[in-house]
Amino acid sequence: MKIAIIDYGAGNVQSVLFALERLGFEGIVTNDWKTIKKADKVIFPGVGEASSAMKMLVNSGLDVLIPTLKQPVLGICLGMQLMCKHSEEGNTNGLGIFDVNVVKFSQEVKVPQMGWNTIYNLKTPLFEGIKENEFMYLVHSFYASLSENTIATTNYEHEYSTALKRDNFFGVQFHPEKSGILGEQILKNFLNL
Template identity: 65%
Template sequence: MKIVIIDYGAGNIQSIKFAIKRLGYEAVLSSNEDEIRQADKVIFPGVGEAGSAMRMLRSTGLDKVIPTLKQPVLGICLGMQLMCDHSEEGDTQGLGIFKADVKRFDNSVKVPQIGWNQITNLETHLFDNVQNEEYVYLVHSYYVPECIDEIARTEYGVNYSTALHRDNFYGVQFHPEKSSKTGEQILKNFLNLDLRN
């Protein structure tokens, strides 16, 4: 199986590579359109600020490539947020894959949210063999409000969508590569996804 991690200068890439290696696979880092299109699975990571990350995507043309991919794609953290329509962070237009806008947590909670929190309302094969109310690791100041593409939910001041799915695209706000056995299972499920199911 060919796994490509999109390399655009805004990724928590090494920890994802190590997590995939622990599952018995090798992942390739690439910004090459042909290589990305030929992959069986694509991971779209993201760490940092939405506006600058989108500028990097646009400078490489990847903003046009990612929404047209046909294989399973997993956006992680900022990667998931960039797959949405819009983010309040830097007033950033996203890739428009998920029908949602990204908001900033208000001052009623400590920002950023850092640490372990529970995921509930789990849907799709991404969460096979994952129990409701398992804990995952999060680091973020912006969130996706509950929306039509939600497949998992977390509560932090408000209920928000901590995982999204539309067609062949998946997104998780948490870091599966840092979420112990639960995150490992979710990554394993993603790598086992068959779009015919």
């Protein structure tokens, strides 16, 4: 199986590669259009700030490529947020794959939300073998609102989308590659789609 990890200068690619290796798979870190288009699965990781990450996608033309992909695509953390319509972070227009806005937690809570929190209302085979209210590892100050694309929910200040799906596109706010055995199960489920 060919697994492309999109390289646009804002990804947590090393931890994703290690997680794939632990599962017995090999990923290729690339920004090459042909390699990404030919891959069986595509992982779109992200760490950092939305507007500068979006600029890097635009500069490499990946903003045009990603929404046209037909194979299963998994956005992680900022990768998921960039797949949304708009982010308050840097007033950034995203890729518009999910018709959802990304907004900032209020000053009533500590940001970023950093650490373990539960996921629930789990839908789709992405969560095969995962029980309701299992813990995943999160680090974020912005969140995707609840929508018809929501396939998992977390509560921090209020409920928000911790996972999204539309057609062949999936996004998770948490870091499956840093969430132990259960996170690896979610990665494995994605690879088995």
